[in-house]
Amino acid sequence: MNAVECRELTRYFGRTVALNDLSFAIKKNTITGLVGPNGAGKTTLLKILCGHLRKTAGDVRVFSDDPFNSLKVSVNTVFIDDHLALPATLTIFDTLEAARLFYPNWDHRLALRLFEYFSFEPRKLHKDLSKGQKSTFNMILGLSARCALTIFDEPTVGMDTAVRRDFYRALLQDYLHHPRTIIFSSHLLGEIEDILEEILLLGEGRKCLHLPVAELRGYAVGVRGPAETVEHFIADRDLFRRERFGRDKIFVAVRNSFSGEALQEAGAMGLEVFPIPAEDLCVYLTARTKGGIDDVFSED
Protein backbone atom coordinates (compact mmCIF):
# COMPACT_ATOMS: atom_id res chain seq x y z
CA MET A 1 0.00 0.00 0.00
CA ASN A 2 1.36 3.43 -0.93
CA ALA A 3 1.09 6.53 1.22
CA VAL A 4 2.08 8.84 -1.63
CA GLU A 5 1.68 8.42 -5.37
CA CYS A 6 2.63 10.89 -8.06
CA ARG A 7 2.10 10.38 -11.76
CA GLU A 8 3.58 12.77 -14.29
CA LEU A 9 3.33 15.48 -11.66
CA THR A 10 4.25 18.84 -13.14
CA ARG A 11 4.36 22.27 -11.60
CA TYR A 12 5.16 25.58 -13.23
CA PHE A 13 5.87 28.91 -11.55
CA GLY A 14 5.25 31.32 -14.37
CA ARG A 15 7.52 30.01 -17.08
CA THR A 16 9.87 28.16 -14.74
CA VAL A 17 9.24 24.47 -14.44
CA ALA A 18 9.71 23.36 -10.84
CA LEU A 19 8.52 19.78 -11.18
CA ASN A 20 8.76 18.02 -14.50
CA ASP A 21 6.80 14.84 -15.23
CA LEU A 22 7.60 13.38 -11.84
CA SER A 23 6.33 9.85 -11.19
CA PHE A 24 7.06 7.87 -8.04
CA ALA A 25 5.35 6.11 -5.14
CA ILE A 26 6.28 6.01 -1.48
CA LYS A 27 5.27 2.92 0.45
CA LYS A 28 3.50 3.23 3.78
CA ASN A 29 5.70 3.18 6.86
CA THR A 30 9.05 3.95 5.32
CA ILE A 31 11.56 6.73 5.89
CA THR A 32 12.45 8.36 2.62
CA GLY A 33 15.17 10.91 2.17
CA LEU A 34 14.37 13.55 -0.44
CA VAL A 35 17.63 14.89 -1.78
CA GLY A 36 18.85 17.04 -4.62
CA PRO A 37 20.65 20.31 -5.24
CA ASN A 38 19.14 23.73 -4.54
CA GLY A 39 16.27 24.42 -6.89
CA ALA A 40 15.65 20.75 -7.67
CA GLY A 41 11.99 21.10 -6.67
CA LYS A 42 12.12 19.40 -3.26
CA THR A 43 10.15 22.02 -1.34
CA THR A 44 7.63 22.44 -4.17
CA LEU A 45 7.00 18.70 -4.15
CA LEU A 46 6.58 18.58 -0.36
CA LYS A 47 4.23 21.57 -0.36
CA ILE A 48 2.08 19.93 -3.01
CA LEU A 49 1.98 16.74 -0.94
CA CYS A 50 0.68 18.57 2.13
CA GLY A 51 -1.89 20.57 0.16
CA HIS A 52 -0.25 24.00 0.37
CA LEU A 53 0.47 24.31 -3.35
CA ARG A 54 -1.47 23.25 -6.43
CA LYS A 55 -0.15 21.01 -9.14
CA THR A 56 -0.12 22.29 -12.71
CA ALA A 57 -0.62 18.90 -14.35
CA GLY A 58 -0.43 15.19 -13.62
CA ASP A 59 -1.81 13.36 -10.65
CA VAL A 60 -0.91 13.39 -6.97
CA ARG A 61 -2.43 11.16 -4.28
CA VAL A 62 -1.78 11.16 -0.56
CA PHE A 63 -3.67 8.37 1.20
CA SER A 64 -5.57 8.06 -2.11
CA ASP A 65 -6.84 11.67 -1.89
CA ASP A 66 -5.88 14.78 -3.83
CA PRO A 67 -4.14 16.70 -1.01
CA PHE A 68 -5.26 20.19 -2.14
CA ASN A 69 -8.09 21.20 0.22
CA SER A 70 -8.34 17.71 1.69
CA LEU A 71 -9.05 17.69 5.42
CA LYS A 72 -8.21 13.99 5.57
CA VAL A 73 -4.72 14.71 4.24
CA SER A 74 -4.33 17.73 6.52
CA VAL A 75 -5.21 15.87 9.72
CA ASN A 76 -2.89 13.00 8.81
CA THR A 77 0.01 15.15 7.64
CA VAL A 78 2.40 17.38 9.48
CA PHE A 79 4.76 19.58 7.51
CA ILE A 80 7.77 21.02 9.32
CA ASP A 81 10.17 23.49 7.74
CA ASP A 82 12.13 26.47 9.00
CA HIS A 83 9.39 28.89 7.94
CA LEU A 84 6.72 27.23 10.07
CA ALA A 85 4.30 30.05 10.93
CA LEU A 86 3.10 29.99 14.52
CA PRO A 87 0.94 32.57 16.29
CA ALA A 88 3.12 35.41 17.53
CA THR A 89 1.08 35.84 20.69
CA LEU A 90 1.24 32.31 22.11
CA THR A 91 4.08 31.10 24.31
CA ILE A 92 5.83 27.99 23.04
CA PHE A 93 4.17 25.97 25.77
CA ASP A 94 0.71 27.21 24.75
CA THR A 95 1.60 26.45 21.16
CA LEU A 96 2.18 22.82 22.11
CA GLU A 97 -1.17 22.84 23.90
CA ALA A 98 -2.85 24.28 20.82
CA ALA A 99 -1.26 21.73 18.50
CA ARG A 100 -2.38 18.97 20.84
CA LEU A 101 -6.03 19.84 20.15
CA PHE A 102 -5.56 19.59 16.39
CA TYR A 103 -3.92 16.20 16.03
CA PRO A 104 -5.91 13.14 17.20
CA ASN A 105 -2.75 11.03 17.63
CA TRP A 106 -0.79 13.77 19.39
CA ASP A 107 1.58 12.39 22.05
CA HIS A 108 1.71 15.03 24.75
CA ARG A 109 3.95 13.01 27.01
CA LEU A 110 6.59 12.82 24.30
CA ALA A 111 6.16 16.55 23.59
CA LEU A 112 6.72 17.50 27.22
CA ARG A 113 9.67 15.16 27.65
CA LEU A 114 11.42 16.50 24.57
CA PHE A 115 10.54 20.04 25.66
CA GLU A 116 12.27 19.40 28.95
CA TYR A 117 15.20 17.51 27.45
CA PHE A 118 16.05 20.46 25.21
CA SER A 119 15.56 22.83 28.20
CA PHE A 120 12.93 25.08 26.66
CA GLU A 121 11.63 27.98 28.71
CA PRO A 122 7.82 27.42 28.60
CA ARG A 123 6.93 31.11 28.66
CA LYS A 124 9.10 32.17 25.75
CA LEU A 125 7.55 33.25 22.48
CA HIS A 126 8.44 31.35 19.32
CA LYS A 127 9.77 34.51 17.67
CA ASP A 128 12.24 35.04 20.51
CA LEU A 129 13.90 31.66 19.99
CA SER A 130 17.21 31.42 18.15
CA LYS A 131 17.27 29.84 14.70
CA GLY A 132 18.46 26.49 16.03
CA GLN A 133 15.97 26.56 18.91
CA LYS A 134 13.13 27.28 16.50
CA SER A 135 14.14 24.27 14.43
CA THR A 136 14.33 22.13 17.56
CA PHE A 137 10.92 23.29 18.73
CA ASN A 138 9.40 22.65 15.29
CA MET A 139 10.93 19.19 15.35
CA ILE A 140 9.16 18.50 18.66
CA LEU A 141 5.88 19.57 17.03
CA GLY A 142 6.53 17.33 14.05
CA LEU A 143 7.36 14.25 16.09
CA SER A 144 4.63 14.65 18.71
CA ALA A 145 1.88 15.21 16.13
CA ARG A 146 2.44 11.58 15.20
CA CYS A 147 0.88 11.97 11.80
CA ALA A 148 0.69 9.07 9.38
CA LEU A 149 2.64 11.26 6.95
CA THR A 150 5.35 13.28 8.62
CA ILE A 151 7.29 15.67 6.40
CA PHE A 152 10.48 17.42 7.42
CA ASP A 153 11.81 19.95 4.93
CA GLU A 154 15.38 20.90 5.87
CA PRO A 155 14.46 20.60 9.55
CA THR A 156 17.95 20.98 10.96
CA VAL A 157 18.64 24.58 9.87
CA GLY A 158 20.66 26.27 12.61
CA MET A 159 20.87 23.20 14.85
CA ASP A 160 24.30 22.41 16.26
CA THR A 161 25.85 18.98 15.72
CA ALA A 162 24.79 17.62 19.12
CA VAL A 163 21.16 18.62 18.64
CA ARG A 164 21.13 17.25 15.09
CA ARG A 165 22.38 13.90 16.34
CA ASP A 166 19.74 13.90 19.10
CA PHE A 167 17.12 14.69 16.52
CA TYR A 168 18.10 11.79 14.26
CA ARG A 169 18.08 9.44 17.26
CA ALA A 170 14.70 10.72 18.43
CA LEU A 171 13.25 10.37 14.95
CA LEU A 172 14.48 6.82 14.61
CA GLN A 173 13.33 5.82 18.11
CA ASP A 174 9.89 7.24 17.59
CA TYR A 175 9.63 5.70 14.14
CA LEU A 176 10.50 2.25 15.49
CA HIS A 177 7.83 2.50 18.19
CA HIS A 178 5.24 4.13 15.96
CA PRO A 179 5.94 3.32 12.33
CA ARG A 180 4.68 5.93 9.91
CA THR A 181 5.59 7.41 6.57
CA ILE A 182 8.34 9.97 6.97
CA ILE A 183 9.78 12.13 4.21
CA PHE A 184 12.92 13.96 5.14
CA SER A 185 14.55 16.46 2.83
CA SER A 186 18.09 17.47 3.62
CA HIS A 187 21.36 18.59 2.13
CA LEU A 188 23.23 16.56 4.73
CA LEU A 189 22.69 13.13 3.22
CA GLY A 190 25.89 11.85 4.83
CA GLU A 191 24.40 12.56 8.25
CA ILE A 192 20.98 11.09 7.69
CA GLU A 193 21.59 8.16 5.40
CA ASP A 194 21.85 5.78 8.36
CA ILE A 195 18.25 6.41 9.36
CA LEU A 196 16.86 6.36 5.82
CA GLU A 197 15.40 3.37 4.05
CA GLU A 198 14.84 4.89 0.65
CA ILE A 199 16.31 7.79 -1.25
CA LEU A 200 14.47 9.87 -3.80
CA LEU A 201 16.87 12.05 -5.73
CA LEU A 202 15.55 15.03 -7.68
CA GLY A 203 17.43 17.12 -10.20
CA GLU A 204 15.87 20.03 -12.09
CA GLY A 205 12.37 18.88 -11.18
CA ARG A 206 12.89 15.36 -12.47
CA LYS A 207 13.42 12.07 -10.71
CA CYS A 208 17.07 10.97 -10.95
CA LEU A 209 16.89 7.95 -8.67
CA HIS A 210 14.52 6.26 -6.28
CA LEU A 211 16.27 3.39 -4.56
CA PRO A 212 16.70 1.69 -1.20
CA VAL A 213 19.70 3.26 0.52
CA ALA A 214 21.55 -0.07 0.62
CA GLU A 215 21.40 -0.34 -3.16
CA LEU A 216 22.54 3.23 -3.58
CA ARG A 217 25.65 2.55 -1.54
CA GLY A 218 26.89 -0.11 -3.96
CA TYR A 219 25.54 1.69 -7.01
CA ALA A 220 28.79 3.28 -8.13
CA VAL A 221 32.53 2.82 -7.68
CA GLY A 222 35.34 5.27 -7.97
CA VAL A 223 38.49 4.41 -9.91
CA ARG A 224 41.67 6.41 -9.66
CA GLY A 225 44.90 6.01 -11.58
CA PRO A 226 46.74 6.83 -14.82
CA ALA A 227 44.26 8.14 -17.39
CA GLU A 228 44.81 5.53 -20.06
CA THR A 229 44.64 2.56 -17.70
CA VAL A 230 41.48 3.90 -16.12
CA GLU A 231 39.78 4.51 -19.47
CA HIS A 232 40.68 1.03 -20.57
CA PHE A 233 39.43 -0.50 -17.33
CA ILE A 234 36.02 1.20 -17.22
CA ALA A 235 35.42 0.60 -20.95
CA ASP A 236 31.95 1.88 -21.81
CA ARG A 237 30.28 1.74 -18.39
CA ASP A 238 27.92 4.54 -17.31
CA LEU A 239 30.13 7.45 -16.34
CA PHE A 240 28.94 9.78 -13.58
CA ARG A 241 32.04 11.85 -13.01
CA ARG A 242 35.48 12.46 -14.42
CA GLU A 243 38.04 14.63 -12.67
CA ARG A 244 41.69 15.18 -13.61
CA PHE A 245 44.29 15.46 -10.96
CA GLY A 246 48.04 15.53 -11.11
CA ARG A 247 49.64 15.51 -14.53
CA ASP A 248 48.07 12.50 -16.19
CA LYS A 249 45.91 10.90 -13.56
CA ILE A 250 42.15 10.86 -13.45
CA PHE A 251 39.39 9.91 -11.09
CA VAL A 252 36.13 8.55 -12.45
CA ALA A 253 32.90 7.41 -10.86
CA VAL A 254 31.08 4.73 -12.84
CA ARG A 255 28.13 2.37 -12.47
CA ASN A 256 29.30 -0.62 -10.46
CA SER A 257 28.85 -3.59 -12.75
CA PHE A 258 32.28 -5.10 -12.23
CA SER A 259 32.80 -8.70 -11.27
CA GLY A 260 34.88 -9.53 -8.21
CA GLU A 261 37.71 -10.72 -10.42
CA ALA A 262 37.72 -7.57 -12.45
CA LEU A 263 38.09 -5.53 -9.28
CA GLN A 264 41.02 -7.67 -8.16
CA GLU A 265 42.65 -7.20 -11.54
CA ALA A 266 42.37 -3.47 -11.15
CA GLY A 267 44.69 -3.61 -8.14
CA ALA A 268 47.26 -5.40 -10.20
CA MET A 269 46.95 -2.73 -12.91
CA GLY A 270 47.85 -0.07 -10.35
CA LEU A 271 44.36 1.35 -10.04
CA GLU A 272 42.63 2.34 -6.84
CA VAL A 273 39.02 1.21 -6.67
CA PHE A 274 36.74 2.37 -3.88
CA PRO A 275 33.03 2.71 -3.16
CA ILE A 276 31.35 6.05 -3.82
CA PRO A 277 29.40 7.37 -0.79
CA ALA A 278 25.70 7.94 -1.46
CA GLU A 279 26.09 11.65 -0.82
CA ASP A 280 28.81 12.05 -3.47
CA LEU A 281 26.90 9.95 -5.97
CA CYS A 282 23.86 12.21 -5.56
CA VAL A 283 26.04 15.23 -6.28
CA TYR A 284 27.48 13.58 -9.41
CA LEU A 285 24.08 12.47 -10.69
CA THR A 286 22.54 15.91 -10.43
CA ALA A 287 25.53 17.90 -11.66
CA ARG A 288 25.06 19.63 -14.99
CA THR A 289 28.49 18.59 -16.22
CA LYS A 290 30.58 15.49 -15.75
CA GLY A 291 33.57 17.45 -14.51
CA GLY A 292 31.85 19.62 -11.90
CA ILE A 293 33.30 23.00 -10.97
CA ASP A 294 36.62 22.01 -12.57
CA ASP A 295 35.04 22.51 -15.99
CA VAL A 296 34.75 26.21 -15.24
CA PHE A 297 38.53 26.45 -14.93
CA SER A 298 39.43 24.04 -17.68
CA GLU A 299 41.07 25.45 -20.81
CA ASP A 300 39.42 23.15 -23.30
Next chain:
Amino acid sequence: MMSLARISLGGAVKQQYLFKLRAYANLFVSLVAVQIIALLFTTGGMVGMSGMGSEYLDLEIRFYSGAILFVFTALWIAVNAFVLTLPLSRHVDFSFVTNRLSSNLANFGFLVTAAVAGGVTVSLGSLLLRNVLYYTGGGSSLIIGANFLVRPDELLTGAAVGSLYLLLFGAAGYLAGALIQLHRSLYVLLPALVLGVLFYEAAHEQLRLLQVINFYRLEALPILFILKIVSSVLLLWSGAALLSNRTEIG
Protein backbone atom coordinates in the same frame (compact mmCIF):
# COMPACT_ATOMS: atom_id res chain seq x y z
CA MET B 1 1.07 0.60 12.01
CA MET B 2 -0.77 3.82 12.31
CA SER B 3 -4.43 4.03 11.39
CA LEU B 4 -5.59 7.16 9.61
CA ALA B 5 -7.23 9.84 11.72
CA ARG B 6 -10.57 11.25 10.67
CA ILE B 7 -12.00 14.72 11.03
CA SER B 8 -15.24 16.31 9.88
CA LEU B 9 -15.49 19.80 8.42
CA GLY B 10 -17.41 20.90 11.53
CA GLY B 11 -14.74 19.46 13.79
CA ALA B 12 -11.96 21.21 11.91
CA VAL B 13 -13.82 24.55 11.94
CA LYS B 14 -14.53 24.31 15.67
CA GLN B 15 -10.89 23.52 16.43
CA GLN B 16 -9.64 26.40 14.26
CA TYR B 17 -12.15 28.79 15.81
CA LEU B 18 -11.12 27.95 19.37
CA PHE B 19 -7.49 28.24 18.31
CA LYS B 20 -8.10 31.71 16.86
CA LEU B 21 -9.82 32.89 20.03
CA ARG B 22 -6.63 32.01 21.91
CA ALA B 23 -4.15 33.15 19.31
CA TYR B 24 -5.90 36.48 18.62
CA ALA B 25 -7.03 37.25 22.18
CA ASN B 26 -4.87 40.39 21.99
CA LEU B 27 -7.30 41.84 19.41
CA PHE B 28 -9.86 42.27 22.16
CA VAL B 29 -7.33 44.26 24.17
CA SER B 30 -6.81 46.46 21.12
CA LEU B 31 -10.60 46.89 20.91
CA VAL B 32 -10.66 48.38 24.39
CA ALA B 33 -7.71 50.63 23.55
CA VAL B 34 -9.39 51.86 20.36
CA GLN B 35 -12.60 52.62 22.24
CA ILE B 36 -10.80 54.54 24.97
CA ILE B 37 -9.18 56.70 22.31
CA ALA B 38 -12.59 57.20 20.70
CA LEU B 39 -14.10 58.29 24.02
CA LEU B 40 -11.26 60.77 24.55
CA PHE B 41 -12.04 62.28 21.17
CA THR B 42 -15.73 62.44 22.01
CA THR B 43 -15.44 64.07 25.44
CA GLY B 44 -12.66 66.39 24.40
CA GLY B 45 -13.67 67.39 20.91
CA MET B 46 -17.46 67.10 20.77
CA VAL B 47 -19.48 66.27 17.75
CA GLY B 48 -21.23 69.58 17.46
CA MET B 49 -21.54 72.82 19.32
CA SER B 50 -23.62 75.89 18.85
CA GLY B 51 -23.42 79.05 20.79
CA MET B 52 -25.66 82.07 21.04
CA GLY B 53 -25.87 84.92 23.39
CA SER B 54 -27.20 88.31 24.21
CA GLU B 55 -26.18 90.99 26.60
CA TYR B 56 -27.39 89.08 29.57
CA LEU B 57 -27.17 85.55 28.49
CA ASP B 58 -24.50 83.35 27.04
CA LEU B 59 -25.78 80.03 25.82
CA GLU B 60 -23.72 77.19 24.59
CA ILE B 61 -25.15 73.84 23.55
CA ARG B 62 -22.89 70.85 23.18
CA PHE B 63 -23.92 67.67 21.43
CA TYR B 64 -22.25 64.46 22.42
CA SER B 65 -22.71 61.32 20.48
CA GLY B 66 -21.46 57.76 20.43
CA ALA B 67 -20.84 58.05 16.68
CA ILE B 68 -17.07 58.38 16.96
CA LEU B 69 -17.02 55.37 19.25
CA PHE B 70 -18.88 53.37 16.65
CA VAL B 71 -16.79 54.58 13.72
CA PHE B 72 -13.58 53.64 15.51
CA THR B 73 -14.95 50.21 16.38
CA ALA B 74 -16.09 49.68 12.78
CA LEU B 75 -12.57 50.54 11.59
CA TRP B 76 -11.16 48.15 14.16
CA ILE B 77 -13.20 45.22 12.91
CA ALA B 78 -12.71 46.03 9.22
CA VAL B 79 -8.93 46.24 9.60
CA ASN B 80 -8.73 43.04 11.62
CA ALA B 81 -10.97 41.18 9.17
CA PHE B 82 -8.62 42.36 6.44
CA VAL B 83 -5.59 41.13 8.39
CA LEU B 84 -7.18 37.68 8.76
CA THR B 85 -6.96 37.24 4.98
CA LEU B 86 -3.27 38.16 4.73
CA PRO B 87 -0.78 35.41 3.85
CA LEU B 88 0.74 35.39 7.33
CA SER B 89 -2.60 34.59 8.99
CA ARG B 90 -3.28 31.88 6.40
CA HIS B 91 0.16 30.40 6.99
CA VAL B 92 -0.56 30.05 10.69
CA ASP B 93 -3.84 28.26 9.93
CA PHE B 94 -2.08 25.86 7.60
CA SER B 95 0.56 25.04 10.19
CA PHE B 96 -2.22 22.99 11.78
CA VAL B 97 -5.22 21.04 10.52
CA THR B 98 -7.30 22.93 7.97
CA ASN B 99 -8.33 23.37 4.39
CA ARG B 100 -9.28 26.67 2.78
CA LEU B 101 -12.98 26.31 3.53
CA SER B 102 -12.51 25.47 7.21
CA SER B 103 -10.01 28.32 7.56
CA ASN B 104 -12.58 30.76 6.11
CA LEU B 105 -15.45 29.41 8.20
CA ALA B 106 -13.37 29.66 11.39
CA ASN B 107 -12.54 33.26 10.44
CA PHE B 108 -16.26 34.00 9.99
CA GLY B 109 -16.93 32.56 13.43
CA PHE B 110 -14.19 34.72 14.84
CA LEU B 111 -15.64 37.82 13.12
CA VAL B 112 -19.09 37.12 14.60
CA THR B 113 -17.49 36.98 18.04
CA ALA B 114 -15.59 40.18 17.37
CA ALA B 115 -18.75 41.93 16.11
CA VAL B 116 -20.73 40.95 19.19
CA ALA B 117 -17.88 42.05 21.47
CA GLY B 118 -17.69 45.33 19.54
CA GLY B 119 -21.47 45.91 19.59
CA VAL B 120 -21.81 45.25 23.30
CA THR B 121 -18.84 47.44 24.21
CA VAL B 122 -20.02 50.27 21.96
CA SER B 123 -23.41 50.15 23.67
CA LEU B 124 -21.85 50.08 27.12
CA GLY B 125 -19.35 52.72 26.02
CA SER B 126 -22.19 55.15 25.49
CA LEU B 127 -23.09 54.63 29.15
CA LEU B 128 -19.52 55.29 30.13
CA LEU B 129 -19.58 58.46 28.04
CA ARG B 130 -22.66 59.70 29.92
CA ASN B 131 -20.96 59.00 33.23
CA VAL B 132 -17.83 60.82 32.24
CA LEU B 133 -19.91 63.82 31.16
CA TYR B 134 -21.91 63.72 34.35
CA TYR B 135 -18.83 63.93 36.51
CA THR B 136 -16.85 66.34 34.35
CA GLY B 137 -19.64 68.37 32.81
CA GLY B 138 -21.16 69.83 35.94
CA GLY B 139 -23.66 67.21 37.00
CA SER B 140 -27.19 66.41 35.94
CA SER B 141 -28.46 69.99 35.95
CA LEU B 142 -26.62 70.75 32.74
CA ILE B 143 -27.56 67.58 30.90
CA ILE B 144 -30.88 66.99 29.18
CA GLY B 145 -32.46 64.26 31.26
CA ALA B 146 -34.42 62.62 28.48
CA ASN B 147 -31.20 61.83 26.64
CA PHE B 148 -29.19 61.02 29.70
CA LEU B 149 -31.10 58.00 30.92
CA VAL B 150 -31.04 54.80 28.92
CA ARG B 151 -33.50 51.97 29.41
CA PRO B 152 -31.98 48.47 29.52
CA ASP B 153 -33.94 47.36 26.46
CA GLU B 154 -32.58 50.33 24.54
CA LEU B 155 -29.10 49.31 25.59
CA LEU B 156 -29.75 45.78 24.35
CA THR B 157 -31.18 46.96 21.05
CA GLY B 158 -28.20 49.24 20.67
CA ALA B 159 -25.83 46.35 21.23
CA ALA B 160 -27.68 44.15 18.73
CA VAL B 161 -27.90 46.78 16.01
CA GLY B 162 -24.27 47.76 16.63
CA SER B 163 -23.16 44.12 16.35
CA LEU B 164 -25.04 43.67 13.08
CA TYR B 165 -23.49 46.77 11.52
CA LEU B 166 -20.06 45.70 12.74
CA LEU B 167 -20.61 42.29 11.17
CA LEU B 168 -21.27 44.05 7.89
CA PHE B 169 -18.09 46.13 8.15
CA GLY B 170 -16.12 43.04 9.11
CA ALA B 171 -17.45 41.13 6.11
CA ALA B 172 -16.58 44.05 3.82
CA GLY B 173 -13.04 44.16 5.19
CA TYR B 174 -12.72 40.42 4.74
CA LEU B 175 -13.88 40.50 1.13
CA ALA B 176 -11.53 43.41 0.41
CA GLY B 177 -8.67 41.35 1.84
CA ALA B 178 -9.59 38.26 -0.17
CA LEU B 179 -9.83 40.39 -3.33
CA ILE B 180 -6.44 41.99 -2.79
CA GLN B 181 -4.77 38.59 -2.42
CA LEU B 182 -5.72 37.79 -6.00
CA HIS B 183 -3.11 40.02 -7.55
CA ARG B 184 -0.37 42.25 -6.26
CA SER B 185 -1.56 45.26 -8.27
CA LEU B 186 -4.84 45.28 -6.35
CA TYR B 187 -2.95 46.50 -3.28
CA VAL B 188 -2.83 49.84 -5.05
CA LEU B 189 -5.87 49.62 -7.30
CA LEU B 190 -8.51 48.70 -4.72
CA PRO B 191 -7.82 51.53 -2.23
CA ALA B 192 -7.52 53.91 -5.19
CA LEU B 193 -10.89 52.77 -6.48
CA VAL B 194 -12.60 53.17 -3.09
CA LEU B 195 -11.11 56.63 -2.53
CA GLY B 196 -11.93 57.58 -6.10
CA VAL B 197 -15.59 56.68 -5.65
CA LEU B 198 -15.73 58.63 -2.38
CA PHE B 199 -14.22 61.76 -3.92
CA TYR B 200 -16.41 61.50 -6.99
CA GLU B 201 -19.50 61.17 -4.84
CA ALA B 202 -18.49 64.12 -2.71
CA ALA B 203 -17.69 66.28 -5.71
CA HIS B 204 -20.88 65.56 -7.62
CA GLU B 205 -23.20 65.65 -4.65
CA GLN B 206 -25.04 62.67 -5.99
CA LEU B 207 -24.23 60.52 -3.02
CA ARG B 208 -25.44 57.21 -4.30
CA LEU B 209 -23.38 55.85 -1.44
CA LEU B 210 -25.95 57.38 0.86
CA GLN B 211 -28.63 55.32 -0.83
CA VAL B 212 -26.66 52.20 0.00
CA ILE B 213 -26.39 53.28 3.61
CA ASN B 214 -30.06 54.21 3.75
CA PHE B 215 -30.95 50.78 2.42
CA TYR B 216 -29.99 49.51 5.87
CA ARG B 217 -30.45 52.61 8.00
CA LEU B 218 -34.00 53.48 7.04
CA GLU B 219 -35.38 49.98 7.42
CA ALA B 220 -38.16 50.27 9.99
CA LEU B 221 -38.99 46.61 10.42
CA PRO B 222 -36.44 44.94 12.75
CA ILE B 223 -36.83 41.56 11.11
CA LEU B 224 -36.23 43.01 7.64
CA PHE B 225 -33.25 44.96 8.94
CA ILE B 226 -31.74 41.77 10.33
CA LEU B 227 -32.49 39.94 7.10
CA LYS B 228 -30.88 42.66 5.00
CA ILE B 229 -27.70 42.67 7.05
CA VAL B 230 -27.40 38.91 7.37
CA SER B 231 -27.98 38.27 3.68
CA SER B 232 -25.46 40.98 2.74
CA VAL B 233 -22.90 39.47 5.10
CA LEU B 234 -23.47 35.98 3.71
CA LEU B 235 -23.07 37.34 0.19
CA LEU B 236 -19.77 39.06 1.06
CA TRP B 237 -18.47 35.97 2.85
CA SER B 238 -19.41 33.60 0.03
CA GLY B 239 -17.55 35.88 -2.37
CA ALA B 240 -14.48 35.87 -0.13
CA ALA B 241 -14.63 32.08 0.39
CA LEU B 242 -14.88 31.49 -3.36
CA LEU B 243 -12.04 33.89 -4.14
CA SER B 244 -9.72 32.30 -1.61
CA ASN B 245 -10.53 28.65 -2.18
CA ARG B 246 -7.62 28.23 -4.60
CA THR B 247 -5.09 30.32 -2.66
CA GLU B 248 -1.65 28.82 -2.34
CA ILE B 249 0.26 28.78 0.92
CA GLY B 250 3.70 29.79 -0.33
